[in-house]
Amino acid sequence: MKILVTGAAGLVGAEVCARLIKNNHQVYGLVHHVRTLTANSGRPVTGVDLIPGDVTQPRLGLDDATWRKLADEVDLIVHSAAITDFGRPRELYQAVNTTGTAHVLELAGFKNARLIHVSTAYVCGEQDGRILETSLDAGQRFGNHYEESKFQAELLVRKAATEATVIRPSVVVGAARTGVVREFKNIYVVLKLLSEGRVTSIPGHFDACVDLVPVDHVAALIADVVEKPAPGQTLHAVGSTVSMRHLSDVLAEYPSFRVPRYVAPATFSAASLGDLERAYWERMLSLYESYFRRRQHFDDTLAAGFRSHKRLSNGPDQLRKIVDYAVRAGYLGSPLPGVAEALAGVGVR
Template identity: 30%
Template sequence: MKVLVTGATGYLGGRLCAALLRDGHSVRALVRRTSDLSEIRRGGVIELAYGDVTDYHSLVDAVSGCSVIFHTAAVVEPWLPDSSKFFSVNVGGLENLLRAARETNTVEKIIYTSSFFALGPTDGHVADESQVHHQRFFCTEYEKSKLEADKLALRAASEGLPIVMVYPGVIYGPGKLTAGNIVAHLLIERFNGRLPGYIGKGSDKCSYCHVDDVVQGHIAAMDKGQLGGRYLLTGENASVMHIFDIAAIITGTGSPRVHIPLWAIEVYGWLSVLFSRITGRLPLISPPTVYVLRHQWAYSCEKAKIELGYSPRSLKEGLEEMIPWLKSLGLIKYREN
């Protein structure tokens, strides 16, 4: 089967391409001419389609002849100096892709990678796919853009376009160290002494999912997902404090002894944003990151388990793989007690 993957050079998209090739599919990857292609070329023979999701005509050429589209392309950052990029890529890019799919008329299924942010915070409960974002506030411009894109996808589904929507949680695991791989960045900061304590009080629950489980969830959505269906590809609901405690057990090191209050992290975030505007380097922590941590984002993936056979590993299992991988790359250092 001929499959198009957008966002193929990203963290999730690259691993998805490799898995699709292993399953015997013919993969076409939408890439920019300036993209680093080293990682996706390791997975096997892949066809390259040069273009961009913001360029409609390049999408028409890329979609032509493909039976399935995996649309993973997105700007995934908590903060950008130019917030319009979230909407031009995350909303405009999806709009272009849907238009191209309608025009070419060869596409049997579109798997759209949305985000748990499109469903909104879950303060005080665990949500499923039926939750509707309250829209009273947004922690990040990324969140706002993914909600608008989700509305676009739902409208397309109601109009008969063969689309399936999947909603990953916080993706972690080995692979490309993009902004989306935030758990890797936090562990690097923790074990290199730049993050000496817990972040907040440990009430910041998010749903963490291993990248390879999410990849398999995408492939299962292609094979089994109902047209117009929505599936949370999430995992264990936990706090950053819990992640650090598991990491301490795995490495045989001590847990942090202090809690860094969120107001202090926010001040650091504002300083990081100021530094970013001077240097052009995006900050690891920005005020929107703190706004996210002030809420809970806990979700149930029962529907995906039942309908897709989705089987997420525990956070402990995932970190037992990820931490030695980070150490093997020299990105973290620790000496066991």
Template identity: 40%
Template sequence: MGRVLITGSAGLLGGEVTGRMKDAGWEVIGLVNRNPDIRRNDNAPVEGIATVRGNITQERFGLSQEEWDGLSSHIDFIVHSAAVTDFTEETDLHRAVNVEGTKNVLELTKKAGAKLLHISTAYVAGDREGEILETEFDEGQGFTNGYEATKFRAEKLVRESDVRWAIARPGIVLGDHPNGRTRSFDTIYPILKVFAEGWVKTMPAAAHATLDLVPIDYVCEGIVQMAGRFDEAEGKVFHLVSGRPTPLRAFPETLLKFDGLSSPAWVDPESFDIGSLPPSERRFFQRGAEVYARYFTRNPQFDDRAYRAFAGEGCPPTNEEWWERIVSYAIAAGFIRARKKKGAA
């Protein structure tokens, strides 16, 4: 296959991609920073690969010139998955990792004469709604948070570079399709926990709003396919998305199927008044739920026809059965805990 460097290899997505690329026959080098432990989504360690400790926010990843030269001479492919994914306002860390880090990855790609598969996000579309094509890359939209804004700027750097590139844009990554299993409860899991445990009982949301939620196994297999068939993917952008966005009603409908879990009441954003919430609920809303509320007002429809034509198939059903597996796994893992009996006042 080739010799590949995977940035963010100790992360959730990076760990699973690392394991799958090793299984596919790649000679893998995992770039790690503070956490050297590379694990797949089922928490199994990825063994039999080389690792390099470095920091993509620094020039030469903080390596010596000799180490940098040695690394560049040993790779012919890079999967850039390292990113700060926090759904907060833009921070220095967002900029350092997502933007400056991508600049440094591009420097290594050029020096090595390597090919680059850049992991972006479908949500570089920002606050746009309606059909969003894989071929589109607008610059007039607003952004919901620092993650979207800095990933947009990172993708722009890649597209304008003179290296050989392809771009994967996943939706919001959750647990695997067969079991709902995840090694890391991030992205929308925290708001799911807040809803399920009854900390926030009222949430502003538009009736038409959706989220594009996608299983991690589907996304990682797509990344491996793009790397293995890079000549076909080169210069293209593929949406690794559900193809069928999840309506927000899936939250209450799914949570209420489980004894002991709560579910929020959706209210029109125009009539929502945070001051009307009880003090404890208001604190939880301001500390966490408010960050996600902006996602609950729009309905982007990410087109994935180009990727389906490339792969020969699309995402498996992200339906109510998958959602039940997602919640069941979060309960079994102890991430979500029941706070009251179903039907209690």
């Protein structure tokens, strides 16, 4: 097949491209600022025809000839491009994640190319409880502009392309076996701020939970759906549930790490924090605030119909694996001093 992958240089996009090339497809990769493809392992991904473009622009910012060629030739589009970091202006999420999806739908609609749309499990917003793959608009409130923009994109997909498959990853983390991750973003930033004690108390609940999914599992499911179409279906690409209690317990296993204290959200007041801690809270950790309160479990009945989908039973083990790798890579923690260094530190020579 001839397949266009948007966001091809991204964490998920590059892993998807590598699998599609391996499966002998002809792959076009829409790239934006970053114009090289690096797999999660750090190795280059070769064999992809790279096409610079911008999903915020009509016809993806492509010249007429390139747009026409893609519209004529492409059998399938994997739409993975998005703004994924938190704390950016609402207009940017709307332009890239929502309007960008409308532009991709226009290309897909030209000759009825298949579409696999990469969304997020968190389009469910702040609803608690069991979240079904079949559920989309439940009048939910969103935790941030990212979630809202991805929800609106899914609405557009369901309206314009009833046969599209929507894949909803949860929080994408390092590889399942090794914990290796190409870059430390989102949850890794949270782990860093908490384990270094930059923020010591957070408003949340011990039984709140997030779902972590290894990047290789997400890419494998997408590559699987390329081969085994699932028209009209939505699949939760989820991994394992990690509660805030698990988070504290796992951080406590590392001698140099600090462990956050949870306070009832109703009594938390950022104003009572010291200047530095308040700055870390307000500028960084508060972007993730609602995730410390949510009690969500993602049902994956439809995803389970795919061989590549692997539900991981042990959340703490998966968390340990990604923390171990972040420590090995030097992102988290600092090595404990040797005896000589420790004695020198307290004035003993």
